[in-house]
Amino acid sequence: MVEALIKRNLKTHPQLNFPDYKSSILRAPNNKKISYSSTSTELSGPIFNKKIIGKLDNDLTLNFSKNNIIPIGHKIIVYGTISDQFSNPIEGALIEIWQANAAGKYLHYNDKNEAPIDPNFAGCGRYITSSKGYYEFITIQPGPYPYPNRGIEWRPMHIHFSVFGKNFGQRLITQMYFEGDPLINSCPMVNSIPDEKAQKSLISTLDASRSNTQKLLSYKFDIILRGTNQTFFENRKEGL
Amino acid sequence: MSDIKTVLDETPFQTAGPFLHIGCLPNAINIEGIFDTDLGVKPFANKDYGKFITITGSVFDGDGKALDDIMLESWQSDENGVYSPECGFARFVPDTLTKKFNLYTLKPGFINDIDGKAQSPHILLSISSRGLNMTLNTRIYFEGDDLTSDPLLSTVRNSRNNVSSLVAKKIDEDIFLFDIFLQGDKETIFLDI
Numbered sequence: 001m002v003e004a005l006i007k008r009n010l011k012t013h014p015q016l017n018f019p020d021y022k023s024s025i026l027r028a029p030n031n032k033k034i035s036y037s038s039t040s041t042e043l044s045g046p047i048f049n050k051k052i053i054g055k056l057d058n059d060l061t062l063n064f065s066k067n068n069i070i071p072i073g074h075k076i077i078v079y080g081t082i083s084d085q086f087s088n089p090i091e092g093a094l095i096e097i098w099q100a101n102a103a104g105k106y107l108h109y110n111d112k113n114e115a116p117i118d119p120n121f122a123g124c125g126r127y128i129t130s131s132k133g134y135y136e137f138i139t140i141q142p143g144p145y146p147y148p149n150r151g152i153e154w155r156p157m158h159i160h161f162s163v164f165g166k167n168f169g170q171r172l173i174t175q176m177y178f179e180g181d182p183l184i185n186s187c188p189m190v191n192s193i194p195d196e197k198a199q200k201s202l203i204s205t206l207d208a209s210r211s212n213t214q215k216l217l218s219y220k221f222d223i224i225l226r227g228t229n230q231t232f233f234e235n236r237k238e239g240l
Numbered sequence: 241m242s243d244i245k246t247v248l249d250e251t252p253f254q255t256a257g258p259f260l261h262i263g264c265l266p267n268a269i270n271i272e273g274i275f276d277t278d279l280g281v282k283p284f285a286n287k288d289y290g291k292f293i294t295i296t297g298s299v300f301d302g303d304g305k306a307l308d309d310i311m312l313e314s315w316q317s318d319e320n321g322v323y324s325p326e327c328g329f330a331r332f333v334p335d336t337l338t339k340k341f342n343l344y345t346l347k348p349g350f351i352n353d354i355d356g357k358a359q360s361p362h363i364l365l366s367i368s369s370r371g372l373n374m375t376l377n378t379r380i381y382f383e384g385d386d387l388t389s390d391p392l393l394s395t396v397r398n399s400r401n402n403v404s405s406l407v408a409k410k411i412d413e414d415i416f417l418f419d420i421f422l423q424g425d426k427e428t429i430f431l432d433i
Contacts, residue, residue, distance in 0.1 A: 002355050008432060012249045014373035021255075023371030026302040027422050033432040036395040040353050041364050041379075042433045045315060046280075046329035054275070063274050085248045096279075098263025107271060108259040110309065122271045124263045160256065160263055168315045169433055173368055173375050175254040189254055192373050198252045223251045 003228045004038040005169040006085055014192035021188040022149050038169065043228070045167040048094045050128045057126050060099075060139035064122035071121035073102025073140035077218040078159065078176070078204065081133040085227035089133030090170075093225070096126045096162040097137060104145030104155075113145050141217070144183055156183035156190075163223060170225040177203045178219060253375065256368040260311050264331065280331030283314065283345045287327070290319045295343040295380060295408055295416045298334060299367060302423035306339035310369035314343060314380075316362070321349035347382070360390040364433070367420065377431045380418050383410045396429060405429050 016028035056063040061070050082093045100106050100123060105115035107122050123142075127135045142159060146152045156177050163172045177184050184190055184203065193199045204219035211218045261269045265278045284290075298306040314330045317323050334341045343363075351359040363380040379392065387393055387407065396403050405428045408416035420428045 005433070006247065009249065013252050014254065016373050018373060021371070021373070023255075024373060025371075026305075027307075027369065027371035028373070029376065029422055029427055029430050031427055031429075033430045034392075034396055034399060034401070035432040036392050038433075039357075039359055039391065040323060040351060041315070041317075041359070041362070044323035045325065047325035048279070049326070052276075052279075057275065064271075085250060086245050087248065096263045098259060106259040106262060108262055108269065110258050122262065122266065122274060124266050124271065124274060126263075126275070160254075160260070162256070162260075162264060168364055168366075171313075171366065171375065172251060173253060173256045174251055175257075189373065193252050195249075198249060201249065201251060202254065224248050226250050227247065 002231060003043055004231045005042060005167075006227050006229055007035070008226070011195045012193070012198035014189070015194065018188065018192035020150070021192055024192075038228075042169040043167050045170070046164060047092055047166065048128060048164065050092075053126060053128055058135075058137045060121065060123065060125045060137065063125065065120040069120050071101065071118045071140050073118075073143075075138065075216055076141050077136065077138055077210070077214060077216050078221060079134070079136040079218065080204075080221040080223060082129050082135065082163065082165070082223045082225060083133050084165070084170070084225050088227075089129075089131070090165050090225060091129055091131045091133060092166075093129040093133065094126065094164040095129070095135050097124065097139075097159050099123045099139065099142040099159045100145055102140050102143050104143030115143075115145065138216070144181075149188065153186070153188075154183050156181045156187050161223070163225065165225040167228075169228075172223070172225055174223075175202060176221045179203055179205050253373060255370060255373050256311065256375070258309050258370040260368060261333070264311055265333065268333065278331070280313065280329050283316070283330035283343075284318070284327050287346065291347045291414070292344060293347045293414045293416060295345070295363070295418050296340055297418040297420060298339050298341070299420045300422065304424070306334070307369065308334045308336045308339050310334065310367055312341055312343075313366045313368070314345070315364045316345065316348045317351055319346050319349045321351040321361070357391050358389060360385050360387050360393065362390075377433045378420065378428055379406050379431065381407045382416060383407055392431075401429055403429070
């Protein structure tokens with residue numbers, strides 16, 4: 001028996017060539033991707049040691065603050081689990097996040113928006129999941145912001161997620177949105193995903209009870225990475 | 241039995257956007273003091289022996305423009321064709337002036353897979369950026385290696401595609417050129433991994 005990654009269902013992923021998102025026009029490849037049987041290359045992958053994670057790496061309200069000044073905005077909790085397509089929790093998954101500040105401004109030379117940076121907020125964090133696949137970040141509610149697309153449009157509030165599971169076939173880069181944001185429906189990046197249920201799976205849900213207990217609005221966002229199946233050797237002999 | 245377990249949908253991709261450095265390479269854009277070092281600066285940090293090579297190239301869009309607001313990630317075996325979880329991963333970006341990336345790494349070896357098939361030396365390469373709704377994956381093979389019986393290259397040939405876009409050209413002793421074309425006549429072969 002050998003392992004193989006479950007084949008990707010492209011209906012639940014964005015279309016590469018999606019002209020409503022203008023930047024895709026000159027960057028999306030036109031040819032069909034080549035499918036092939038998984039090899040050890042895709043079934044292995046980097047696994048990161050928990051030692052790389054510093055104490056404040058998952059607290060974006062403190063990891064760039066000067067003199068303990070808390071960044072401006074609503075402090076929130078974002079948490080959830082990482083599991084595979086068979087609901088097995090994934091321990092040791094590395095999550096990296098990045099986001100705009102409360103004013104919708106990124107700490108980045110390419111962000112041309114006329115909004116203020118916050119000297120106490122960089123907008124990056126990382127975490128390695130615990131045995132139940134659990135992760136948690138404390139951060140500031142990111143603001144929406146205008147960007148040039150078909151004229152000026154607005155990005156819904158979002159946090160970027162980069163995830164490493166157990167193998168390179170599980171590698172995922174995505175964005176998390178916030179329940180109730182009226183800008184989600186018109187976002188071309190969300191709409192590039194053909195399947196509506198898949199679109200909704202990117203929207204975090206407000207956890208009312210935890211928000212009350214911890215006095216911080218708490219959003220739950222669960223992530224599902226690819227699973228692997230056991231298959232027979234393709235070249236097995238009769239009777240073996 | 242695992243056969244009858246419900247198979248959930250994978251979480252969808254979204255573009256990494258133009259500001260990916262903040263989360264993935266903060267030190268590279270002078271956001272310092274949060275992470276000690278950026279991830280994947282050296283693929284084989286603890287090794288100073290073996291044959292090291294440089295792979296250089298650019299990523300071109302449909303207008304033939306070399307891009308710099310992209311992130312590349314590579315994953316490979318060591319010189320003996322062995323994968324180990326703690327090394328072989330690199331993350332890098334093109335230089336903002338020359339638009340060229342440079343990957344300094346061990347030349348990977350031939351890989352004997354569990355199903356008895358041998359893979360030619362290669363590096364799995366992924367590309368993420370603004371305008372790419374999903375991360376793209378391709379492979380770097382090397383000019384001069386025996387590429388005749390590699391299973392993936394056979395699949396590519398059987399689909400009547402030319403494998404040349406997957407083969408890095410040797411341009412000097414220990415230096416290989418691997419340009420990536422997102423679109424057009426020379427469009428690189430991308431993989432549904």
